[in-house]
Amino acid sequence: MIVAYVAGGILSLAATLALYRAVRGPSILDRVLALDVVLAIIGAALVLNMIVNRHLDNLILLVTVSVIGFIGSVTVARFVTDRK
Amino acid sequence: MVNDVVVSVLLISGALLSLAAAVGLVRFPDLLSRMHAATKPQVLGLLLLLLALAVEFESWVLVPLLVLCWVFQLLTSPVSAHMVGRAGYRTRHLRRDLLTLDELDDVVARAAVDHGPGAHRQRNGGHAGQEADGVP
Structure with a gap:
């Protein structure tokens, strides 16, 4: 199934670019945003894994990943302060 | 297929x-x-x-x-x-x-006008000062 390899390659490239922004990001909010995108890409990879291997074990992981992204970004956004 | x-x-x-x-x-x-x-x-x-x-x-x-x-x-x-x-x-x-367009800018400016002196007055005088404010 060549489509799986293509989609996996696209997702890897996207994760690399998002991690580049997470490392470079000028502020902590940029980093949180980039890590949120990384979590979305991880969710996409979980779905891709379910489709390729024809199982449904990752659905609970998908929900867990979105919960972690939500809690993480809300917490960081809540406690970010103005350092100027 | x-x-x-x-x-x-x-x-x-x-x-x-x-x-x-x-x-x-x-x-x-x-x-x-x-x-x-x-x-x-x-x-x-x-x-x-x-x-x-x-x-x-x-x-x-x-x-x-x-x-x-x-x-x-x-x-x-x-x-x-x-x-x-x-x-x-x-x-x-x-x-x-x-x-x-920054729609929040007007809101922030209005809130600063409304609440900025009001908060200061509340610290000094409380309710009486606020009500007397409307009468010149």
């Missing part, structure tokens, strides 16, 4: 949405425009991939679970984006020269 084509198209477009978000994260100049790019794969990309999963498995039992996953993401992702955008506005992580 048709199913495979549909699954392939949905998978590739979902992955391309993630790639578009990542390219936007790298290329865009400030926090708000990066947020505009970053929220695409969280909702639409997940929708496309879950549709691919549903088409691949061809079972109606699966659909409520997938709808649950998607609705959960749909509920949480705007809230976190709102929090991040609000924190970014408050801590001035945005480039004012790129904004065409």
Whole structure:
């Protein structure tokens, strides 16, 4: 199934670019945003894994990943302060 | 056969949405425009991939679970984006020269006029001072 390899390659490239922004990001909010995108890409990879291997074990992981992204970004956004 | 084509198209477009978000994260100049790019794969990309999963498995039992996953993401992702955008506005992580319209600016200015002296007066005089303020 060549489509799986293509989609996996696209997702890897996207994760690399998002991690580049997470490392470079000028502020902590940029980093949180980039890590949120990384979590979305991880969710996409979980779905891709379910489709390729024809199982449904990752659905609970998908929900867990979105919960972690939500809690993480809300917490960081809540406690970010103005350092100027 | 048709199913495979549909699954392939949905998978590739979902992955391309993630790639578009990542390219936007790298290329865009400030926090708000990066947020505009970053929220695409969280909702639409997940929708496309879950549709691919549903088409691949061809079972109606699966659909409520997938709808649950998607609705959960749909509920949480705007809230976190709102929090991040609000924190970014408050801590001035945005480039004012790129904004065409800042609707929050008027609100902030009005709140400063309304509550700025009022808070000061409340500290000094309390309610009596506030009511006497309307009469010249």
